[in-house]
């Protein structure tokens with residue numbers, strides 16, 4: 001397919017410009033804590049595979065993110081296998097696809113210490129608005145109100161689609177293209193990258 005190669009070096013830039021809130025949150029938490037719990041690693045790791053980060057670059061990326069706090073030995077013993085596994089290079093050699101919004105919204109409900117899940121569904125209103133501020137959506141703005149109204153109505157994909165439209169200067173109702181709403185984090189990123197290069 002047409003997915004371009006992403007290197008470990010490039011992830012930060014792609015994150016700031018093109019990640020949906022669920023993935024931006026995981027990435028920021030990983031940067032801050034040099035750690036993510038199992039389902040967070042899985043959600044972010046499969047997504048990164050989907051945006052075109054190949055296995056060798058994924059190993060570089062995760063090693064770097066865990067930082068000096070983790071020994072090479074621990075990384076090799078506890079993490080290398082799981083990363084290779086998620087790329088279908090270990091065990092059953094299954095090619096695990098990146099998680100869809102539906103899967104993220106409904107499976108493995110996050111606990112208070114977890115960073116995985118969908119912020120529109122799993123964050124409280126205050127934390128959500130703080131996260132949305134990194135998309136330059138101001139508290140008290142009409143756009144924020146619009147998004148928060150959808151969240152209140154449990155229409156999480158509508159909220160995410162509205163965020164996409166607002167932050168990319170797209171008309172309401174256009175969605176990620178042809179009126180489609182956001183149903184997959186990888187589509188969010190892919191369409192955002194396409195719009196940037198149009």
Ligand code: SF4
Pocket residue numbers: 020021022023100101104105117118119120156157160182183184185188
């Ligand atoms: Fe991520 Fe989907 Fe939630 Fe948007 S709606 S934040 S893409 S899980």
